[in-house]
Amino acid sequence: MPRSIFWNSFIALALLMTQSCSNLSTKKISSEHKVLQGSYEINSPDAKIYNGQVIWVRTSKDDLSCHLAATSAQVIRAHDGSWGCLLPIPFRTTLGSKEVVVRRQEQVEESVSIVISEGDYPREKISVDGKYVEPPKKVLKRIQQETKLLAEVYKKLWEPEQVDLNFRLPVNSDVTSKYGNRRFYNNIEKNFHSGTDFRAKTGTKIYSPATARVELSQDLYFTGGTVILNHGYGIFTVYAHMSKVLAEVGKTVGAGDLLGLAGATGRVSGPHLHWGMNINGEKVDPMSFMRLFNPNTKKN
Ligand SMILES: [Zn+2]
Numbered sequence: 001m002p003r004s005i006f007w008n009s010f011i012a013l014a015l016l017m018t019q020s021c022s023n024l025s026t027k028k029i030s031s032e033h034k035v036l037q038g039s040y041e042i043n044s045p046d047a048k049i050y051n052g053q054v055i056w057v058r059t060s061k062d063d064l065s066c067h068l069a070a071t072s073a074q075v076i077r078a079h080d081g082s083w084g085c086l087l088p089i090p091f092r093t094t095l096g097s098k099e100v101v102v103r104r105q106e107q108v109e110e111s112v113s114i115v116i117s118e119g120d121y122p123r124e125k126i127s128v129d130g131k132y133v134e135p136p137k138k139v140l141k142r143i144q145q146e147t148k149l150l151a152e153v154y155k156k157l158w159e160p161e162q163v164d165l166n167f168r169l170p171v172n173s174d175v176t177s178k179y180g181n182r183r184f185y186n187n188i189e190k191n192f193h194s195g196t197d198f199r200a201k202t203g204t205k206i207y208s209p210a211t212a213r214v215e216l217s218q219d220l221y222f223t224g225g226t227v228i229l230n231h232g233y234g235i236f237t238v239y240a241h242m243s244k245v246l247a248e249v250g251k252t253v254g255a256g257d258l259l260g261l262a263g264a265t266g267r268v269s270g271p272h273l274h275w276g277m278n279i280n281g282e283k284v285d286p287m288s289f290m291r292l293f294n295p296n297t298k299k300n
Helices: 003-018 137-153 286-293
Strands: 033-037 040-044 054-059 064-068 071-074 083-088 096-104 107-117 123-126 175-177 182-185 188-192 195-199 205-207 212-220 224-232 235-242 258-261 272-279 282-284
Touching: 033 107, 040 096, 040 107, 054 064, 054 096, 054 286, 064 083, 083 272, 137 212, 195 286, 212 235, 224 258, 235 258, 272 286, 282 286
Parallel strands: 123 182
Antiparallel strands: 033 040, 040 054, 054 083, 064 071, 064 096, 071 083, 096 107, 175 195, 182 188, 195 272, 205 258, 212 224, 224 235, 235 272, 272 282
16 A cells, blocks of 8 residues: 555544434523624634634524535524534634634625634643554554545435434543543654543443434444444534444434443553544534533433
């Protein structure tokens, strides 16, 4: 395999790690932090908007889309019947003043100014088995195939009538490593931590946070026992390092359905759950999503 192809696939796959129905509740979406301009309201998880977070652009119509530089999201209908765009702020983005543009087809409806500040993402040192920092030759093909598979999974379209944004946490436990940490594996800097790690002993039950469709449920080189859920319209969540995956691809799950058992598979230094969120190709902080929609998060 040419070196460049290997490194491209290696980097793409490493990104997953380092940067992972009917009974919808009618719980209302809260709107604590607001930016208001014209007819659109932007809700953010904190008083400031940081790179790597998600924001909710509240709209009243369904044939619109929202844009932030090269990032975009279409308007969806949430579990409480409200309309809006769940817009990801890329981790690697230029900071400062930006325009969120709401469009109807190609026509600009309105432009709302926001300011993106730099998140406080510290350095973190981790010791793992060397084969996960510099993978041996014999696994390169596998890594390449899995990179391709993940790219396919994230292209899967699912357009439910309503998107269940009323998430619970996937495990009843504490956060041990936050999203966005600059990670040094065996003293080599790799990509930023793309999700939130929860303390979870091997065998701890991991649950679905909301209504979703199972798109992947298998063992992967870097993320070990992995489940990927499709919440609709380009919104995905990832559950990694499980000792056992129990979700069935193609099945719809509801909040509280069992996805698997926590473990220490793949590139880890010990057992935990890595929870990732991928919106339209951007790996964002799942806890910013929780603060935005469920400030009083109910644990599973
Ligand atoms: Zn993690």
